[in-house]
């Protein structure tokens with residue numbers, strides 16, 4: 031008997047709600063622990079994801095895995111998906127009607143996985159989920175309420191990879207992401223039951239809730 035999440039994934043696999051079904055290889059629904067406390071939401075599948083049917087398996091995914099390892103998490107501990115489940119041609123931005131058509135799949139994932147913390151990767155996912163026009167540079171690294179959970183926006187790993195080796199005025203996107211993952215680790219520690227939580231976590235982090 032499939033779980034409800036598996037049933038929704040099977041239904042999504044045949045989705046024709048927007049034009050992207052004509053150009054995609056396959057739907058990239060999501061991957062990971064179906065009961066994860068932590069969910070990552072990216073933009074849309076790229077070339078590698080479209081081929082493999084899995085989110086964040088290309089260079090961006092490798093950086094995501096490294097950032098997770100940096101805070102003691104493995105990829106299989108979290109759930110990873112995207113705002114859009116089908117690759118836009120040539121990786122163009124998804125269009126508003128494509129986002130709207132795909133939204134019920136994401137809402138179902140959030141409801142069924144039921145994470146405590148949602149991390150958005152990049153401008154696009156943060157703006158979509160927070161329903162704001164404010165850009166990621168201003169949004170990142172702080173928490174926002176989202177459907178009864180905590181949402182933490184950070185940069186897209188592709189932005190960090192793109193900026194590698196370039197000069198930046200402040201911290202590089204990668205350094206900013208590392209900072210944001212430290213905030214994430216604190217958030218998760220604060221969510222853990224008292225017996226698991228570290229005794230000495232900084233009190234100011236508690237204020238994030």
Ligand code: URA
Nearest residue numbers: 072073074075085086
């Ligand atoms: N970029 C995304 O936003 N999502 C993926 O799954 C891969 C690259």
